[in-house]
Amino acid sequence: MHSHTELRLGPLDEVRISLAAHQSATLLSLVADVFGARGHGVPRRWRELVRAAVPPAGAAVLRPLFAPGYSVIPDCVTPTACLPHGDAAFQFTQLTDLSPQTLLDELESEFGGTVPPQWRPVVDRPAQWIHGYADVLQRVWREFRPVWRIAEPSLRREAERVGAAVLQGCGEAVLQDLSGRFRLAGESLRLPDPQAQTYELGGRRLLLVPIVSGPGASMFALDRPDLVWIGYPLPGVGRLWEASVTPPGPVKDPLSLVVGPLRAAVLRSTAQPLTMGELAALLDCSPANATHHCRQLTDAGLLERHRQGRNVWISRTERGAAVVELLSQGGAVPEAPW
Known part of the structure; x- marks a missing residue:
């Protein structure tokens, strides 16, 4: 009891x-x-x-x-x-x-x-x-x-x-x-x-x-x-976990099919600004790897970067947000099975 x-x-x-x-x-x-x-x-x-x-x-x-x-x-x-x-x-x-x-x-x-x-x-x-x-x-x-x-x-x-x-x-x-x-x-x-x-x-x-x-x-x-x-x-x-931290893995959704699993995870994680170090820790990858993929997404107009002091901050652009919404399985995040 x-x-x-x-x-x-x-x-x-x-x-x-x-x-x-x-x-x-x-x-x-x-x-x-x-x-x-x-x-x-x-x-x-x-x-x-x-x-x-x-x-x-x-x-x-x-x-x-x-x-x-x-x-x-x-x-x-x-x-x-x-x-x-x-x-x-x-x-x-x-x-x-x-x-x-x-x-x-x-x-x-x-x-x-x-x-x-x-x-x-x-x-x-x-x-x-x-x-x-x-x-x-x-x-x-x-x-x-x-x-x-x-x-x-x-x-x-x-x-x-x-x-x-x-x-x-x-x-x-x-x-x-x-x-x-x-x-x-x-x-x-x-x-x-x-x-x-x-x-x-x-x-x-x-x-x-x-x-x-x-x-x-x-x-x-x-x-x-x-x-x-x-x-x-x-x-x-539970929904926060599913929406904010999608680790790289087998391709299962349209966004991953278009940009790749890691870049899909980058886009989903940058709804709010993150430093490059925070992003690398969140996705469990090296800073150099995170920087490479962020540079490609920035060149595509999906991310934007700005420096503040010693940190480089990354966030989604409006175009990036629109792409995530369009390609995230109808824009809805399923309820986590707690």
């Missing part, structure tokens, strides 16, 4: 709801799924991307966070430390500046002075662990950042959807549809948690954080004095 933590909201028409598209929540969800067996539903391609970014020693650094039967992670090493503002880079800065004593104090506070076995190596060498943890997160984010950029239009649409619902007094409908793993029962929201507890919202702000990982994403922190935050799957994350 699955256990749940209960968040008692009070009168639903009085709940103050806001949204933050925070990169660090997605980052934590990715490593929780890939290295912590938390079942957030991250698709195979993204799992491979994340796993390849982390060496074996780095994966060992993450074990204390995801031991079976535990859901507690010190706030100072989670997105809680910088929500609702900041981004992944801001969290990395905070981790670099994190005092080992602060981590030790939070561990003692969280576990009542009896630190579980998985955290004891951290207690023995807190500064070394903090450094390793920050390094792992930065490695994963370097690989996943191009995917986040492609997700940004979907994140903006979700912010607009939630904002419109709140303005129209329909916050209850938003809470009912966050995730199949969450359940709104009367004035309480039930969240899956092996260490079931009960919290009162108590007039605090409820911050919703859409997560770009998989349809099973579930994260939350309910003990801050000013707000509680709940991470939930970005709606349509």
Whole structure:
């Protein structure tokens, strides 16, 4: 039988709801799924991307966070430390500046002075662990950042959807549809948690954080004095994967037949501007190979390039967008089979 933590909201028409598209929540969800067996539903391609970014020693650094039967992670090493503002880079800065004593104090506070076995190596060498943890997160984010950029239009649409619902007094409908793993029962929201507890919202702000990982994403922190935050799957994350990252492979669609599988993937991936390095990482090819194909597509008028500082940015032209729409199997993207 699955256990749940209960968040008692009070009168639903009085709940103050806001949204933050925070990169660090997605980052934590990715490593929780890939290295912590938390079942957030991250698709195979993204799992491979994340796993390849982390060496074996780095994966060992993450074990204390995801031991079976535990859901507690010190706030100072989670997105809680910088929500609702900041981004992944801001969290990395905070981790670099994190005092080992602060981590030790939070561990003692969280576990009542009896630190579980998985955290004891951290207690023995807190500064070394903090450094390793920050390094792992930065490695994963370097690989996943191009995917986040492609997700940004979907994140903006979700912010607009939630904002419109709140303005129209329909916050209850938003809470009912966050995730199949969450359940709104009367004035309480039930969240899956092996260490079931009960919290009162108590007039605090409820911050919703859409997560770009998989349809099973579930994260939350309910003990801050000013707000509680709940991470939930970005709606349509399956379609996002299918639409934004089509890896080279056997020719199956008209666009690939016309321009080739890799160039088809380039065109589909550049609906939003990407740097050449981001594009190469996204398509799992060398920068030289990506540059060659982008040059051919630019000569054909399907891509445009511009330099900003040290980076070359690539994006589709109107002609490129029209070609993708015309040749992408009727312009529709099938629902991903989650």
